[in-house]
Amino acid sequence: MANVLGANQYGKAENRVVRIVRDTARHEIHDLNVSTSLRGEFAAAHTIGDQAQVLPTDTQKNTAFAYAKLRGVSSIEDYALALGQRLLEACPAADEAQVRVEQYAWDRLGQHSFVRRGGEVRTCVVTVGRDATHVLSGLQDLVVLNSTDSEFKGFLKDEFTTLAETDDRILATSLVARWRHTVTDGDWNESYDEVRDCLLSTFATSYSRALQETLHYMGGAVLDRLQDVAEIRFSAPNRHHFLVDFSGFGIDGLTNDGEVFIAADRPYGLIEAQVTREGAPDPGNAWLAVPGFC
Numbered sequence: 506m507a508n509v510l511g512a513n514q515y516g517k518a519e520n521r522v523v524r525i526v527r528d529t530a531r532h533e534i535h536d537l538n539v540s541t542s543l544r545g546e547f548a549a550a551h552t553i554g555d556q557a558q559v560l561p562t563d564t565q566k567n568t569a570f571a572y573a574k575l576r577g578v579s580s581i582e583d584y585a586l587a588l589g590q591r592l593l594e595a596c597p598a599a600d601e602a603q604v605r606v607e608q609y610a611w612d613r614l615g616q617h618s619f620v621r622r623g624g625e626v627r628t629c630v631v632t633v634g635r636d637a638t639h640v641l642s643g644l645q646d647l648v649v650l651n652s653t654d655s656e657f658k659g660f661l662k663d664e665f666t667t668l669a670e671t672d673d674r675i676l677a678t679s680l681v682a683r684w685r686h687t688v689t690d691g692d693w694n695e696s697y698d699e700v701r702d703c704l705l706s707t708f709a710t711s712y713s714r715a716l717q718e719t720l721h722y723m724g725g726a727v728l729d730r731l732q733d734v735a736e737i738r739f740s741a742p743n744r745h746h747f748l749v750d751f752s753g754f755g756i757d758g759l760t761n762d763g764e765v766f767i768a769a770d771r772p773y774g775l776i777e778a779q780v781t782r783e784g785a786p787d788p789g790n791a792w793l794a795v796p797g798f799c
Contacts, residue, residue: 510551514603514794516542517562517569524573532617535578538607539585541565541592542794545599558598565592580693581606581629582640589633601634601790607645624648627697628683630795639791642697643683648744649705650677655713675766676713677744678776680704683798684727684737685791696731703727716741716776724780735785738798743774 518540526533543565549555568591576587585604592602608627611619625647632639658670684700707726713719724737746766751759777799792798 510548513547513551514542514544515547515559515562516540516603517565520566520569522570522573524578526577530616534611534619535573536609536611537573537578537581537584538609539569539588540605541569541588542603542605543592543596543599544601544603544790544793545596547598558596560592560596560599564595568592568595580697581608581627582631582642582693585629585631586633586638586640586689589631589638593633593635601632603630603632603794605630605795625680625701629693630683630791632790632793634790637789638689639789640686640689641683641791641795642686642693642700643681644697644701645681647680647682647701647704648677649680649708650675650744651708651713654711657715673763675746676716676719677746678716678741679744681740681797682737683795684731685735685785685788686733687735687786688733691733696733699731700727700734700737703730716743716774717778720776720778721780724778728780728782734782736779736781736788738779738792739777740797741776741778743776745769745773 520539522537522539524535524537526535543560547558549557550559569588572584572588572591576584578584585606589602589604592604593599596602606629610622610624610627612622614620625644628643628645630641630643652675653673655674655676656672657674658672660668660670682704686696703726704723707723708719711719711722720739720741724739727737728734746768748763749761749765749767751761779799
């Protein structure tokens with residue numbers, strides 16, 4: 506029986522593009538990690554080694570750097586849209602160009618001095634096709650913690666269950682979220698700030714019976730506030746905090762009343778979920794090759 510080539514794509518991953526804006530004495534910095542992929546009629550490259558329709562990955566890399574200058578980085582979504590359209594124009598055999606961008610934030614120390622900020626990384630995945638374009642905005646490494654107002658009880662048990670039920674625990678996660686827009690233009694920076702604020706305020710004010718419930722609250726709040734968001738997807742690893750047992754310590758009267766914990770980074774529960782607006786438009790290939798989401 507003959508072998509058949511399946512789905513494929515190719516591109517240049519993790520181009521570290523740093524754009525300094527020097528138009529005035531007060532400089533700006535845009536620190537990006539840019540990955541590009543092309544999908545389309547590239548079977549000949551795989552089956553007979555014919556590269557005639559292949560735009561080299563090195564060219565994709567060069568375009569990513571050139572467009573940081575030619576188009577600027579007013580927002581990572583606009584930059585990715587422009588870059589994806591250029592790659593599609595440059596490669597007639599391609600049906601779609603996907604551009605993935607991570608943006609690292611810097612805080613200002615002076616007119617031309619900066620310090621790298623900790624905290625979350627802003628992301629986007631833009632897929633530019635011949636017939637449709639999709640924009641996913643997002644964030645990752647957003648570490649949040651509630652020190653109370655969280656429980657976990659009433660769960661299924663069998664002979665291997667050792668976890669004790671609790672009605673007061675630490676709830677913490679390093680959140681990854683991506684949301685799909687129904688538009689391909691807009692104020693991306695403003696909408697990002699709105700979604701981030703919505704996620705944080707909902708996390709801080711919601712009583713949680715499980716991380717699953719908290720994610721559902723957060724997703725619903727985003728869809729209620731931003732009408733051009735079709736859906737939001739979460740990948741949320743539990744950052745477990747286990748109460749330290751002082752009972753074996755040789756100190757009389759030493760108790761641990763929910764004050765001292767072991768922070769364990771692995772293994773961890775991984776909760777993934779999506780919240781979708783009823784009647785939202787079909788995502789097409791928006792989520793194709795975006796890892797880490799159910």
